[in-house]
Amino acid sequence: MSFAGKVKEELLGQMGKARHCQLAELAAFFAVCGQIYMNEEGECQVKFVTENLTVAKKCYMLVKRVFHIVPDVSVSGHHQYSLFLLEDEDARDFMKAIRVQEYSPFSVECIGQKACCNRAFLRGIFLTSGSVTDPNSGYHLDMLLGFWRLWVFLELRQKR
Numbered sequence: 001m002s003f004a005g006k007v008k009e010e011l012l013g014q015m016g017k018a019r020h021c022q023l024a025e026l027a028a029f030f031a032v033c034g035q036i037y038m039n040e041e042g043e044c045q046v047k048f049v050t051e052n053l054t055v056a057k058k059c060y061m062l063v064k065r066v067f068h069i070v071p072d073v074s075v076s077g078h079h080q081y082s083l084f085l086l087e088d089e090d091a092r093d094f095m096k097a098i099r100v101q102e103y104s105p106f107s108v109e110c111i112g113q114k115a116c117c118n119r120a121f122l123r124g125i126f127l128t129s130g131s132v133t134d135p136n137s138g139y140h141l142d143m144l145l146g147f148w149r150l151w152v153f154l155e156l157r158q159k160r
């Protein structure tokens, strides 16, 4: 396993004890790999798609812990993991908790001002998009994000 893989395995076991921190990490997962679907009847579903098994596992654990619901899981293609909140009520509870609406861009407002939540959010961003090399071979940390997702990240930094 790569050094970054080991770090991510370690981060899998680190979870904020407070609900606000758990939500902040879930918000990071949603910001990077979450989607909202709405059918013609106006019923919502939330979906997370990732190729990272660690992210899929942690997302599953957090949804169970925070919302007391078990997400539907499917694996397709080459290690593509999908987690679904299929029930409209569950999807809306989730959206309300991280303060996201159907047609609005994701906002970091859900994270609040607490340092603990910022840490949890960054942990989630790192798990989904980050890489780090072994410090013994020259320290290097990357987080690769798409344009608007990068904006979310930068906005968070400006709030500090």
Ligand SMILES: [Zn+2]
Pocket (backbone or CB within 6 Å): 016, 018, 020, 021, 022, 024, 114, 115, 116, 117, 118, 120
């Ligand atoms: Zn917190």
